[in-house]
Amino acid sequence: MTNPRYCPYFHHTIELLGRRWTGVILRVLAAEPARFGDIKGHIPGLSDRLLTSRLCELEAEGLVKRCQQDGTNHYGLTAKGFELKPAIEAVEQVAVSFARREEPADRPGRIRSA
Amino acid sequence: MTNPRYCPYFHHTIELLGRRWTGVILRVLAAEPARFGDIKGHIPGLSDRLLTSRLCELEAEGLVKRCQQDGTNHYGLTAKGFELKPAIEAVEQVAVSFARREEPADRPGRIRSA
Helix, strand or coil: CCCCCCCHHHHHHHHHHCCCCHHHHHHHHHHCCECHHHHHHHCCCCCHHHHHHHHHHHHHCCCEEEEEECCEEEEEECHHHHCCHHHHHHHHHHHHHHHHHCCHHHCCCCCCCC | CCCCCCCHHHHHHHHHHCCCCHHHHHHHHHHCCECHHHHHHHCCCCCHHHHHHHHHHHHHCCCEEEEEECCEEEEEECHHHHCCHHHHHHHHHHHHHHHHHCCHHHCCCCCCCC
């Protein structure tokens, strides 16, 4: 179906997933529905403003929906959003494989002992 | 190895792949090494300036290298770059699956008959 060199569907989806904070927000929600504050708590450096903006974009794409759980508002993936899970996992797998081969001091987020 | 909610390696890699034009450039090079002008020819809307900038970033990440082929300069994936191929394919697969379910008129790049 797609041109082996250029695919507009791939182009749209890779840049949607890779938009700043979007991939990590989707990965949090792929684990389980979460409240706004919990999503923010999981992702270092993410502001209220950008989380709000990204959730709106993901709702508009039909990938995320608001739902009630235990009487409070949660955000969760839609059925369409869950279809992204294999792609998220494939990116994570190669990312972790790259990290394992790097020098320990270069690893992001690594805490070095004194 | 990774936190199920937040993984800095995933964060870095998804935003690298999803940076504007980067994913589509990598996909062109995953097919075969290509000259600068050929990469540009495959990707609608990509400027010389941005292609140069993205190729520099991908060389710095160790994902792309310059090579000689048929006496001319080509860009190709490194062994590390080729490790991204399953992730690129997984994103493409879900992107095409989403597109197949959309209304034909919404499909990007579709040419409608008169």
